[in-house]
Amino acid sequence: VSGSATNTPQPADSEYIVPVTVGASTVNLDFDTGSADLWVYTSSTAGGAGHNYYTPSDGATVMNGETWSIGYGDGSSASGNVYQDTVVVGGVTATAQAVEAAQTVSSSFSSDTSNDGLLGLSWSSLNTVSPDQQKTFYDNVQSSLADPVFAAILKHDAPGSYDFGFIDSSKYTGNITYTPADNSQGYWGFTVDSYTVGTTVTSTALSGIADTGTSLLLLDDTTCGNYYAQVSGAINDSSQGGWVYDCSTSLPDFSVSINGYTATVPGSYLTYDQQSSGQCYGGIQSSTAIGFNIFGDVFLKSQYVVFDGPNVQLGFASQ
Numbered sequence: 001v002s003g004s005a006t007n008t009p010q011p012a013d014s015e016y017i018v019p020v021t022v023g024a025s026t027v028n029l030d031f032d033t034g035s036a037d038l039w040v041y042t043s044s045t046a047g048g049a050g051h052n053y054y055t056p057s058d059g060a061t062v063m064n065g066e067t068w069s070i071g072y073g074d075g076s077s078a079s080g081n082v083y084q085d086t087v088v089v090g091g092v093t094a095t096a097q098a099v100e101a102a103q104t105v106s107s108s109f110s111s112d113t114s115n116d117g118l119l120g121l122s123w124s125s126l127n128t129v130s131p132d133q134q135k136t137f138y139d140n141v142q143s144s145l146a147d148p149v150f151a152a153i154l155k156h157d158a159p160g161s162y163d164f165g166f167i168d169s170s171k172y173t174g175n176i177t178y179t180p181a182d183n184s185q186g187y188w189g190f191t192v193d194s195y196t197v198g199t200t201v202t203s204t205a206l207s208g209i210a211d212t213g214t215s216l217l218l219l220d221d222t223t224c225g226n227y228y229a230q231v232s233g234a235i236n237d238s239s240q241g242g243w244v245y246d247c248s249t250s251l252p253d254f255s256v257s258i259n260g261y262t263a264t265v266p267g268s269y270l271t272y273d274q275q276s277s278g279q280c281y282g283g284i285q286s287s288t289a290i291g292f293n294i295f296g297d298v299f300l301k302s303q304y305v306v307f308d309g310p311n312v313q314l315g316f317a318s319q
């Protein structure tokens with residue numbers, strides 16, 4: 001089997017939402033290659049006002065004694081209990097998917113009515129269900145896929161897709177360049193050989209993760225400093241949350257070299273949003289507090305990205 005589900009960017013391309021059939025409901029989920037839990041609101045979730053919620057299908061079963069509790073890199077969190085139910089994404093069906101019902105969600109989730117939960121697409125080793133760890137949607141359907149891969153096609157301010165089971169050459173230009181993935185921490189980790197700001201090449205390797213659930217491109221302080229050195233008047237202002245600059249400033253492109261392939265994020269994609277101060281908040285911000293780099297939506301939305309579990313590799317091509 002194979003299938004494609006449309007994703008829709010929320011304002012500032014902050015997250016990409018996909019309609020998913022979960023049990024007897026259709027809910028809008030944030031697909032997240034940086035985590036491995038599929039969780040949804042229920043009719044009783046505290047903070048559930050304004051969200052669609054999960055209703056178990058007739059064939060659903062409660063996974064007795066199983067609970068989940070997750071914390072995300074941005075400090076948000078959720079927890080609850082677990083059902084086994086049918087989940088359909090773009091026509092691809094997982095018949096015995098662990099559906100994690102939220103009893104509690106943190107305020108950043110309850111206030112974000114654009115999503116009704118998350119669908120994790122990292123490696124299943126990050127799944128938080130206890131005492132019996134559960135598999136991601138991708139792991140559950142992988143053996144049924146014509147080609148056991150999925151692709152993320154995120155776009156700037158336009159609908160894209162998550163494709164399961166096929167590579168679509170109409171969705172990228174040139175060739176796909178593959179590079180080994182590091183799944184040792186449960187993420188889709190990879191290394192770039194060098195980076196370029198405008199036309200200035202820095203031959204330093206960067207390691208990080210491909211994370212559709214993180215909005216920004218988070219890079220170490222040295223790399224951030226080298227980027228914003230080419231943005232006249234940019235300052236790193238902790239009171240505004242990081243690097244800001246006058247919105248009239250033009251931004252240089254940011255490129256990385258992966259196995260000979262140059263992945264370019266155009267400068268026009270590198271402003272995240274306008275602050276109340278009239279300053280603009282950059283799409284590139286510091287990862288130093290996290291300890292490794294996060295190639296989030298700001299980066300991914302310039303690329304066609306293949307996530308290949310069986311070969312433990314990532315593929316990149318320009319959109």
Ligand SMILES: O=C(NNC1=NCCC1)c1ccc(Br)cc1
Pocket residue numbers: 032034035071072073074076187209211212213214290292294
């Ligand atoms: O949580 C992470 N990614 N997904 C999401 N963020 C917010 C909601 C979903 C995340 C993953 C790895 C690292 Br390192 C830092 C952050």
